[in-house]
Amino acid sequence: MAITSLSSHLLESLLASLTLGRITALIVLFTIASFAIDSTRKPTYPKSLPRVGYTGGIGATIRNWMNLSNYHNWVEEGYNKYGKHGRSFVTPSSPSQPDEIVVPQEQIAWMLEQPETVASTQESHKDVLFGTYNFFNVDDHFPTKVMHKHLARNLVTLLPDIQQEVAESIDIAFGTDTENWTTLNLWEALLAIVPRVMNRLAVGRPLCRNQAFLSSQVGFADDVFRNCLILTLFPTVLHPLVGRLVTLPNWYHFHQGYRLLKPVIEQRLRDYERFESGESQTPPEESLITWLIRQAKADNLPHEQTPYMIAMRLLPIEFAAIHTTVITLHALFLDLLASDPAKDYLSILREETTTVLQSEPNGIWTKNGLARLYRTDSAIRESMRLSTFSTGLTHRKVVAKEGITNPFEGWHAPYGAILMANMSVQHDADIYEDPKTYDALRFSKVREEYEARSQEEVEERGKDTEEALRIKRLGVVTTSSEFLPFSHGRHACPGRFFVAHEVKMMLAHILQNYEIKPIAERPRPTWVAHTIIPTLDVKIEVKRRQPKN
Template sequence: MTRATIASITRSGDWLAEGYHKFGQNGRSYIIPDASGRNEIVIPSEKLRWLTNQPDDVSSVRAAHYDMLQADYNFTDPYLIQSVFHERVIHKNLARKVDHIIPDIYDEIAASVDDNFGLNTDKWTELPVWDIAINMFARISNRLFVGLPLCRDKDFLKQSTAFAMDVVTAVALLPFFPSWSLPVVARLMTIPNHFHYWRTSKHTMPIILQRLKDITSNDPKLDIPEDYITWHIRTALAESKQKELEPEMIAKFIMPIEFAALHTTALTSTMLLFDLFSSDPVMGFVEGIREEAERLFEECNGKWNKPTLAKMFRADSAIKESMRLSVFTSRGTTRKIVAKNGLHNDEEGWTAPFGSFISVDLVNRHHDPSIFEIPDVYDAFRYSRPREQFEAEHPDKKDSDEFLKMRNLSLTSTGEDFLSFGHGRHACPGRFLVQHELKMMLAYITMNYEIPLLAKRPANQWLATSIIPPTKATLKVRRRAV
């Protein structure tokens, strides 16, 4: 392990800022040491399109994720990360089924918030935000993955959450061990992962076996739930994927999507709640989100749907602004070079060799004062003001170029100035679901709870390339007496 590798644990943020201001802002790439022991090429955001347009057999997001997640050891079977099957299942089904699943997701949001925030209208409760976010989104995510009643089963949630946390631990620690030791060290370190999978499979296997039986029976009288298990089986049948139809493989495939969904939404929602509830009280952000939520909730007769959620400009903006300001990974759109001859950049005249990594600086781009006005201040309505103004002034221009430009301000639109979901054809496929989940969460919390604003936001912590939310900080909550 080099001194640069050790120093990167605490100095990555400083090095990244120095590289951005010295090179990135001038359109030049640079190399930065990484805590994993490798050197990573960081390109300016202006070269983002060049990177994302590279063929997958030259510059691979999958290979990058495989290495970064220590997939040889972390997920019970390397095939789960090598395969694109589960991503294809999400891609093919989520957009088409979203109107069907929104009511279920909101039902789980309401139930999990009530259970974790409490129903007392007189007494304030001190809320450990990070712990509560994990508890809530374990349930909310699993409502989609495995459905009721399993998504509320305490042992299942305990084991699936522990699996996700143990994956994070292994990802953080294994890079500090020499590669020759990993066949022993990594297998020992990830023994708990296999145990947690075994425990979760005791819950999921009976459901999977029954679902296989029901779907293959083609009985039109059966009311088959719309969840990941159903989507997985139907997609595997349609594509004649025999391996993916094995009950044990279905149970195993649930684990990486559990990890991805829980890890990202818990981090994002924790950052969001601290950003929003430590914002300037003069700006009235919470009141503005509450007014929008109550108005639209009444408009849809208390039943959220995709068109109504699309009108939640303020909530959408509040989430996007938090994801701009409070990223949890400092670099993104990471690719591993898999072409034997490397990847040549003609403009700058360098070649990224086979096996090297290329990424883009998120954190400094998102905080660049030449791009964002007062970039270090949380402005919840930064993206919604122009959208609301345009809607008010041009209600009939739904097909205009200006209207399309306004739509690009939404949370799910990616680009060189907003990279929290990645960019290009490999941008996060679950971002549309995350958008709906977080909007409905904000709506439910602001409509039903009082949360006093903090005088100062608890600080995040840098750890190598990651930025960790304040995991021990709390918010006071009380049920609104409506």
Template sequence: MAGVLQKVQEIWPIDGYIVFIAAAIALYIPVYHRSEARKLQHIPAAGSGYAWMFYFDAVRYLVSGAKFLETGFSQAHSQIARVPSLFAGWVVVLRSREIIEEWRKGTDELFSLDNVHDSLQTEYTMSERIITNPYHIPIIRSQLQKALPQLIAPVYEEIDLSLKASIVDSPGEWTGIDPRELFVKAIAQASNRMLVGLPLCRNEEFLGVAINYTFDVVKMSTILRLFPKSVRPLVNRLLPTIENSVAKGMKYLGPMIKERKAQFEHQEGNVPDDFLQWMLEDATEEEDQDDRELGVRVLTLNFVSVHTTSTTICQATIDLAAYPQYQDELRAEAEAVVKEHGWTKEGLDKMIKIDSFIKESQRLHPVSTTLQDRLVTRDYTFKNGVTLPKGTNIALDIEHGNRQYTDPATFDPWRFYNIQRETDKPSSMTTLAPEFLSFGHGRHACPGRFFAAYEAKIALAWLLLKYDLKLKSGTRVPDILFGPTRLPNPKNKVLLRRRT
């Protein structure tokens, strides 16, 4: 046996025991999916719908994304379809406005958030306390929301410093950038100005740890979900990826947390006004006051904020370069607003065209094609007569909602600007609607979307005021689809030329 495991380790660079366990449960999984398929056979399926074809169809979904999902809806002309996921089994996707509104009105007891935590394997990749006591959510909705007017200038300062340091250009010449790397660094620095303040938000090593923590969470949650729940603790111990990542983060966060606690206890000096401080003040239960628990929560907030926001800005930057004819009008808005209001919340709220441009980019290039994983806790029948059995995984179809606008395939930067003017109703990035789900919908919509929207507007306005943009290829290369995930294509090379 030892020789076999050694050979496996030589061929495949992961622990041989993991491979052995995976092989041992390979007989279990087809039986499970056959049982699940029988319970959901009344719902149209993307792909064949047969249990014995589950893995083949799941791989097709993995490499084709939304295109594969669409087959389930188009074949039966249905508003509910199921799609095979390698990591979540059968997922039932909801798409019509009426069904999504019915879902929104459902209680947490009916449509449970447990599926979100299972997807992320929160217990192992973050902390069980984030599940049992998510006290950071009320902080985002309260303290962060109230602090936004005071945060805009510091956030601008960090984005400005980061982008200036990262972009090396020559006067009059076009310079290539990788918007993916550029904005991950800038948003990590800006977000951590809000999370932990100066000087840690500018520490390159800490920012690297915070950025990489996201990849470690995705990697470990993916691996863990390949195994039955009973063996996940063992797998987690055999692959200490998260523990190593947290240890690297605590090298920087640990001393700061101890210093803050001492300062808070003795009421010494000026009390910092950042998220870490708000958590220290609101973490009333002893378990949540643990240094590691506080540090993990800071890393978790990096996980949920940095990559989604930076990807949104990256896509908008590619669109800005792909449609240079809109740059002058957007730039004029930014110039007028900054001249009158400076980099303030009041000023950013007046960047309505830039907001519309970013939202249109989100519409055509959402970070994910489905959203809001939930678990049905008891048999439930929708008003259209379709019944979801207890234990069903459900998600919402973002792509379908994004196609419910006039001329949906066309990039119209003023789409939401015009909707707002014509209807006199809010239609900004942060406005929630069943046909626009990039920030979610209902009471569990992203509470940090207002902060994220301000970061995005600052970054795009900064670029417009300093540079002309164009695509090296001249036209936009389609995104990369990977299951429900949509990624910016690295072939979209953006060129900048400093304005004089």
């Protein structure tokens, strides 16, 4: 009895002492202590590795945080001071996340050749994207493996469908008024086009046209971005709680989409069975759903063949595909529309796409036709070179217990260290002449000059296979340590072949069917840490061209 009254007395006085001010102070103290603990758990790097940003203790960490918009300048500064001269350097990060070791270009191949058990791609993606929370922990390599195995080989047969989705979605987004200029928000117009076209590939028709489904997928992708930002602001100890709370919208968007997706997947599973058993002669429609089923059967993975699991597997691919493409297209339009009017790039690309399309059978794009769009390809590659939306998109997490030793410089990185490839190389004047200028024909000029060589020249220089190979490697899908928007090596983006076709078709359709007014000055995006926040309010003016008789 005495004990009960003592404990209730203690509880009462404890509650009475909890004023709002004290609770706030407790939370602040707890957060600072948790961040301090996180900082001590970060992998430590050798002192010999130079650093960029503010250095030296907690004060520097706070100043680095307050200068998140300066991060990309530090990475560029590190490139010029160290990377360019073959040296790695370290960039700061939040107190809960490992700092990054940025390796120079000549070491990228070494970094990317490491086995998954030494420097892991999957683990770095999981950490960067907080996959445990954002993708409900259904976040292994399976859908990525499916993309690497099935996309490129099925793409050719999908081209006519992709072309149709491109044309129809642009006509809806850009309108059909041939008399008046229409003002469009560029970001929103692209968001009305890209998810539909991408979902022809992911889920097929007619679901790729269902606005409620598309909104759920875009909503989910937005959730992932927002949550990544929020979770970096919290110490690790709070992630299990905050991670579950902030991903409630992810669940909502997943279930919104799943309601519409479930019958489609069930039908695809039935179509697959009927075709496999010989009951039907019609193969199931080719799409990511079908490839996931095909691979799950090949690997004998029954749990991968349920509608729920297949729907879960689509999530990381939708995320990887939608905003990356919209951001890339947004930058491409701004680069083209704000380019020197004397260069008249739009007319050049209009002429090229029109001429090549006229030679295509029935006006339907083929792989060969799209490959002949040298100038259009160059305009896309050049925008991805100049206006890259990140300082570094290639990360690897050291997962070998004993860490990893760099054979070039001798430094050792412990378990948990993050290695990164630097995209500042794309702005290096020693590699790209006049690197800050958008030169849409930068890569096609070289290709066209090579192809225009006279017969004598060809004979004189022999077969010149090395030169031919170099020229061939100037296409947008070809990655290298000097062109990294799609990363490089065996994990380079498998979606890039699709992106290249999709963006060329979009440019072709827009330029052939619309006039677009140039813009006086290219709006500059805002940088937050690694990534840009595009200027979402940019408007463009378009008018449908009169059909030719």
